Amino acid sequence: MFESFKTRAEAVSAEVHRFPTKTEALNFILELMKKEGVADTPSKYAVWADCPFLKNLDTKELSTKVPGLKFQFDRSIAKEALIGVTQMDYGIASTGSLVGDQTAIEQRLASSLTFINIALVATSNILADIPALMTKMHPNHAGFIAFITGPSRTADIERVLTIGVHGPERLVIVAVDELGGMN
Amino acid sequence: MSNDPKTQDIYAAIDKAVNNPNLTGALGRFSEAYVVSRAKVYEGVDFEGLRKAIGTARQYVADHLEEVAETFKKNAEARGAKVFIARSAKEAKDYITNLALEKGVKSIVKSKSMASEEIHLNEHLAKHGITAEETDLGEWIIQLAGQKPSHMVMPAIHLTKEEVSDIFSKEVHERLTSDIPRLVKVARKELREKFFRAEMGISGANIAIAETGSILLVTNEGNARLVTTLPKIHVVLVGMEKLVQSYMDAAPILHALPRSATSQLLTSYVSLITGPTKTEDGTMKELHIVLMDNKRSEMARDPKFKQAFNCIRCASCLNVCPVYRLVGGHVFGYVYTGGIGTILTAWFNELKTSQDIQGLCIQCGKCKEICPGGIDIPGLILEIRHRLTANQGLPFIQKAALKVINNRPVFHAMLRAAYLGQKMFEKEGYIRHLPMFLSPLAEYRSLPTIAKESFREVFKKIKQPKGRVKAAFFAGCATEFVFPKVGEAIVKILNKAGIEVIFPEGQTCCGIPHWGSGAFDMAAMSAEQNLKALLDNDVQYIVTGCASCATALKKEWAHILKDQGKSSLAADAEKLAAKTYIFSELVKKMIDEKRLTPKDTKKIMSFTYHDSCHAKRHCGVYKEPREVLQSVGYELKEMFECDTCCGMGGSYTVKQPTLSMRMLQRKLKNIEDTGADVVGVECPGCLIQIGGGLDKAKSKIKAKHIAELLVDKFE
Numbered sequence: 068m069f070e071s072f073k074t075r076a077e078a079v080s081a082e083v084h085r086f087p088t089k090t091e092a093l094n095f096i097l098e099l100m101k102k103e104g105v106a107d108t109p110s111k112y113a114v115w116a117d118c119p120f121l122k123n124l125d126t127k128e129l130s131t132k133v134p135g136l137k138f139q140f141d142r143s144i145a146k147e148a149l150i151g152v153t154q155m156d157y158g159i160a161s162t163g164s165l166v167g168d169q170t171a172i173e174q175r176l177a178s179s180l181t182f183i184n185i186a187l188v189a190t191s192n193i194l195a196d197i198p199a200l201m202t203k204m205h206p207n208h209a210g211f212i213a214f215i216t217g218p219s220r221t222a223d224i225e226r227v228l229t230i231g232v233h234g235p236e237r238l239v240i241v242a243v244d245e246l247g248g249m250n
Numbered sequence: 251m252s253n254d255p256k257t258q259d260i261y262a263a264i265d266k267a268v269n270n271p272n273l274t275g276a277l278g279r280f281s282e283a284y285v286v287s288r289a290k291v292y293e294g295v296d297f298e299g300l301r302k303a304i305g306t307a308r309q310y311v312a313d314h315l316e317e318v319a320e321t322f323k324k325n326a327e328a329r330g331a332k333v334f335i336a337r338s339a340k341e342a343k344d345y346i347t348n349l350a351l352e353k354g355v356k357s358i359v360k361s362k363s364m365a366s367e368e369i370h371l372n373e374h375l376a377k378h379g380i381t382a383e384e385t386d387l388g389e390w391i392i393q394l395a396g397q398k399p400s401h402m403v404m405p406a407i408h409l410t411k412e413e414v415s416d417i418f419s420k421e422v423h424e425r426l427t428s429d430i431p432r433l434v435k436v437a438r439k440e441l442r443e444k445f446f447r448a449e450m451g452i453s454g455a456n457i458a459i460a461e462t463g464s465i466l467l468v469t470n471e472g473n474a475r476l477v478t479t480l481p482k483i484h485v486v487l488v489g490m491e492k493l494v495q496s497y498m499d500a501a502p503i504l505h506a507l508p509r510s511a512t513s514q515l516l517t518s519y520v521s522l523i524t525g526p527t528k529t530e531d532g533t534m535k536e537l538h539i540v541l542m543d544n545k546r547s548e549m550a551r552d553p554k555f556k557q558a559f560n561c562i563r564c565a566s567c568l569n570v571c572p573v574y575r576l577v578g579g580h581v582f583g584y585v586y587t588g589g590i591g592t593i594l595t596a597w598f599n600e601l602k603t604s605q606d607i608q609g610l611c612i613q614c615g616k617c618k619e620i621c622p623g624g625i626d627i628p629g630l631i632l633e634i635r636h637r638l639t640a641n642q643g644l645p646f647i648q649k650a651a652l653k654v655i656n657n658r659p660v661f662h663a664m665l666r667a668a669y670l671g672q673k674m675f676e677k678e679g680y681i682r683h684l685p686m687f688l689s690p691l692a693e694y695r696s697l698p699t700i701a702k703e704s705f706r707e708v709f710k711k712i713k714q715p716k717g718r719v720k721a722a723f724f725a726g727c728a729t730e731f732v733f734p735k736v737g738e739a740i741v742k743i744l745n746k747a748g749i750e751v752i753f754p755e756g757q758t759c760c761g762i763p764h765w766g767s768g769a770f771d772m773a774a775m776s777a778e779q780n781l782k783a784l785l786d787n788d789v790q791y792i793v794t795g796c797a798s799c800a801t802a803l804k805k806e807w808a809h810i811l812k813d814q815g816k817s818s819l820a821a822d823a824e825k826l827a828a829k830t831y832i833f834s835e836l837v838k839k840m841i842d843e844k845r846l847t848p849k850d851t852k853k854i855m856s857f858t859y860h861d862s863c864h865a866k867r868h869c870g871v872y873k874e875p876r877e878v879l880q881s882v883g884y885e886l887k888e889m890f891e892c893d894t895c896c897g898m899g900g901s902y903t904v905k906q907p908t909l910s911m912r913m914l915q916r917k918l919k920n921i922e923d924t925g926a927d928v929v930g931v932e933c934p935g936c937l938i939q940i941g942g943g944l945d946k947a948k949s950k951i952k953a954k955h956i957a958e959l960l961v962d963k964f965e
Contacts, residue, residue: 179475
């Protein structure tokens, strides 16, 4: 399931990484932030929306490791962020999509206003297709269900595919086995 | 073609469009690429199953519209949204404008909503001092340029990057280059500020789910996520036809829409929104949903047009339309364009507003083949034509002409006179130049001459074998008066198979020209008259060498007789349909049954094959002619877009000469590119168009009816 998810996601220009443990995933994310030049200056922030991945992690320590990384933020901070980290609930193998309950506005700010969206997902939560997803996620339990498939794109000028219009230019998917077993 | 000023407008618009190389270049390239990418993204998908699922879901809504709308309202309101069912465009505009005024809204950001364009919402808001900014890149370009969208999915497809760069340069007061990624960045930066400033966001919806009170948005750019997230008030303007009853009913639409619209498995973003969510300061957002009727409920009650509820606004009917790719969307004059746009315009505006645009449809049936809603788009356009005709009558000359072709003795006499009159223009069986106002008809295509002797005279001279197996030959007008040679070839080949051919003298025009003009009553008269003549004989087969006639006999007579209140004759029509064969189909059967034996199978010459719209899409016959020709030794060189319309379309070529000729030019190029020796067709209409075109272009390739290619090829 993961392999076909990866193939589909990469076909729409998403970057896909898989790690066995949370620690490895975290190191990858922090390294990426440093590499991309995250700093405590406007336009260089990183914002990380609250999610299960952060449970038992010392966010203060993380902010010390990467200056400019913020766990509490509003729209004006998110607007000045280079990177936004979110955790999505499911992946869809047939389309290479991620799906998450983004009822909490931070989830949307971090994944729609930034240039790079790093999206965590439990490897075991990759489902076959949309009907399978619809049996797991229901609007009765979530006000804003977001499907994200690759970065923002347009072909409105001369049908030339151009990445990064209103949303992120890069979608970096980080699948973590430890978040939910093997797949 | 007419002195009506409005009609003159559309001819001027057509001329302008076809002479705009940027437009025709962009649309032509797109239409070619689309076919390939669409096919790829649908690989392994049960398209018929998908269509059925969409149709079932949407027809349920059409049949229970008020109930489903009320369910939606109840469930959305239970989740905290406010739902207003707007019966008219005015009610929708007033609701949104009053809300904006009441909340002190000065600035609005919008994501794409065709419904808002349908009611000219932006203009209405502007009158009240409220700025509504489009944020979809294509829509924004169009808004800045002060134009209308030319395509439902790609609104600015008619503009070049240079034109976009000019438009943006003016907006940002800086000279920009035409580098596309750079232009996109400029749009991102400009619009980002507007998202943050706006007090209200307006979106459309691709699906509204009654069971959960949700709306679903399908986008690629990410603007809809910002429109629905950043401003404190979110207004959804959605047509009632976007409703589905259950959550699971959304699945097939979500499956088909990205595939058919943009050849994607899924768009970058899909947002499923149910009720308002909390803003950053902890207060609840305001969510207003305007569910707009604006004649949709009337449409749902119409037994024929309620199938338009199956439309998911993918615009694939535009993408495959041979006319749309020549003219683009602006010729359509209103918001909705292309095949489905013609139907929606006729409903959401007034029937008479579709008077001119319905005439753009050549009835080739390409759109019907790919519509994920399974909508009979050409059939509904014909129904519009019929209703316009019923309301206003046909133009006098057209009506007189249609009456004449239903009357064989008169038609015959007139054609005799024409035969004598054409002498001065004729050369080698073609008319290459016509005087004065008729000259455009012969500009790109020589016209065939009327034959000296009609087929019914020729037939009398072919001695028939007496046999067990009998076939009645239905000639059709073109074979009878223009190509009697084709009829002769067909009869001789059937004779080879031991079939005795009879020619029922009472036969007349098949009625397709009447039907295609919306004169359904006259078409039914044709059907009735022909049924009588053809069923009078005890024959095993009825055969015709004309794909259009075959469509009438096999498909349309039963249907048209029922439609015109002559159900008692429909059973006869069905009986007749069951034994009607288009010529190549019968030859294939005869070869398979070893009643016809090809002489030898050594290579004779190469051929390419043009599928007539009626043969391929109405009768489903396209393999047989190729197989039959190959079995006697012709080598097939398949042409690009072999089943794309040649532009003849019966009287279309007279009513829309410019478009007809452009379609022909494309077809001729595709034929030339094959390098084949001959192009085979099985429709005399296509033969007139293509044969005349090749003659005029002095091509080495000749167009031949398949019977002419087969006549001496059997033992």
